[in-house]
Amino acid sequence: MTEELFSGDSYTREFEARVVKLDGREVILGRTAFYPGGGGQPADKGSLGIGPVRADVVDARRERGHVVHVLDIAIPATVRDLKGTLDWERRYAHMRYHTALHVLSGVIWRNFEAKVTGGQMRTDRARMDFSFPGEWTADVVGEIERLTNEALAEDRPVKVYELGREEALADPDLIRTQVNLVPERVNRIRIVEIEGLDTQADGGTHVANTREVGEMGITGHKSKGRQNKRIEFVLR
């Protein structure tokens, strides 16, 4: 198994690791700060290198407990250790957007009892789909934007911790966000909690406080059926 440094500390942007497997343009390391993608958050990019050897990491994915780094060029098979460096601007943008999605999700549940059905983030925008039973007007969307910005400005800490499976399944907030969909073989479930607003089972990377997200602006809203609604937004 690859030790996943991003899971304990999302702010790790440089690390050293031993090479576990080198196969052409694909590398498995003993540990990594590269997020392999998932939960609507894209995989990280950056570079791996040592001495004169250097390659860009163009993609990463999880495969049987390992994180596989995909490089733009093959590196020599004799390399034993590598230093990894994330494209931090890109990753930090994902962390801000990811955290904003949690706040948005918490607000629309708290104020409208609407459940999230999906979400996706990029470095410069994000979108969220939810099951919204009420009328879908510009006024409602404006209210969601106002309430979300209010919550973001409250300097709420974002806490990351683990719970045992039984404990997690007994928490109504976690059930709402479908913790029951976490595969049964997972005994320790990683929880991301924005104090007083949103708690989810989540493997992604987030900022430490909602203050780091800044302000959001809704750029589009769509009705995708009677219940299914979408919001698109940017961070300023």
Ligand SMILES: [Zn+2]
């Ligand atoms: Zn998350």
